[in-house]
Amino acid sequence: MAQFFPSVTADSLKNKVIVITGGANGIGASLVEYCCHHGAYVCFGDKAVSAGVQLAERLCASSASSSRPQAIFYETDVIEYKSILNLFDAALDTYGHIDHAVAGAGVMEIGNWFDPGLTLEDVREPATTKVLDVNLGGCLSVARIASVYLRQNRPMDADRSITLISSVAGFKESPGLFVYQASKHGVLGLMRALRLYLSRSPHLLRINAVCPWMTTTGMVQGIEEAWRNAELPVNSPMEVAIVTAGLLVSQQLNGKSMFVEGGRAWEIEANIDRLEPQWLGEEPSRSLAKGQAVLADGSDWTKSGRNAR
Known part of the structure; x- marks a missing residue:
């Protein structure tokens, strides 16, 4: 397994236009902030409206640019296809083109599909599919829309990419996270299905995935203390964001999955094949x-x- 060292220079993100879903909190918010601080223009969406608005206002206030906003926020629900379209429309209308898209919206397990207490009556009622709809359905929709929008008003030889946020649960069993794990496996499957297909004409797009391990976001509050007591590696959201940004600017990388642990990134696809x-x-x-x-x-x-x- 080869270690990946993200190389984001002062100019590698400058003036790039990036669309990010799930950008108001956690890894997504860190990525929005990191990209803006490196000169990119970011159009990001999330259901957390207050956090998103505050982040966009803060980034715009600290920006020296006056012609175009450094960041714009749109309330976005990735379960709703039209909502994602509105986000991409806003980016295209504001900046004229889009260079990169990151599908970062995600939710943790909801309930227990396999609760041992289920009765014959209980099981007649369907369980929620929201985790699948957000984590996998959202990535599918973002990738589909991005595959068209990233081709608009850009020369065919311009570097463009889609990055999907998966998880360590995308390739390693996570007992108890039944639907979450299925969704994150699906995200890696989607990347693998698209990596050759999108790299050919007329798309000419790169697609990669990020698979963070334990990261200090609201999703892990229930196990964070035990994790730290076991002295296991922990990612900060910014560390995962830096790896993600590294994929955006690495024009030679396509079809790769980065496992991120303790702030370090390791590419897993090459060894799976080898x-x-x-x-x-x-x-x-x-x-x-x-x-x-x-x-x-x-x-x-x-x-x-x-x-x-």
């Missing part, structure tokens, strides 16, 4: 490689009429 003959077996790995070559970038799956029944 070690496949060992964990899967050499013979099935060779067969799988042939099948993947036939699938190529997935374009054949999406040809008109292919999915008709």
Whole structure:
């Protein structure tokens, strides 16, 4: 596993236009602040209106720019497709183009889908799907919309990217977080499904994912004390934000997943592929490689009429 050292220079984010969902608190807010302080223009959305408005006002007040706002905030619910469209419209209308998009909105587990106390009567009522709708559905919608908006008013050779925020739960079991883990696995699956597809014409976009481990946000209040007592590594939201910003400016990176622990980032996709003959077996790995070559970038799956029944 190779360590990733984010390299954000004084000019690498300057004048870039970035759309961020889930930007009012935690990792998202740190990313908004970090990008603005490095000269980017950020249009961010969240359901936490008060926190979002205050952050945008503070960043604009500290900015030397007078022609365009350094940051703009829009109330955004990623469950609502039109709400995400409104956010991207605001960015395009204000700044004329968009360079990068980050799907950062997320929620923690709600209730217990597999509560041992469930009765035959209880289980007749469906459990909430909000965690899936926000964490995975939101990423799907952001990626779909970004794939079009990032192509507007930009030369084809301009670097553009989409970054999805997953979690360590995206690749490592997290007992008790049943729906959360399924959603974060889905986020990594989405990135892997898109990394070849979006890199080809006409999209020509990069897509990557960030998988933070324990990070000091409101999501981890219940286990933070035990974690620190065990002397395990902890991320600050800003440390995860810096890794994320590093992905935005690293034009050679596409289809990568960064596991972030204790402020350090480790790329996991290369070793998953490199070690496949060992964990899967050499013979099935060779067969799988042939099948993947036939699938190529997935374009054949999406040809008109292919999915008709």
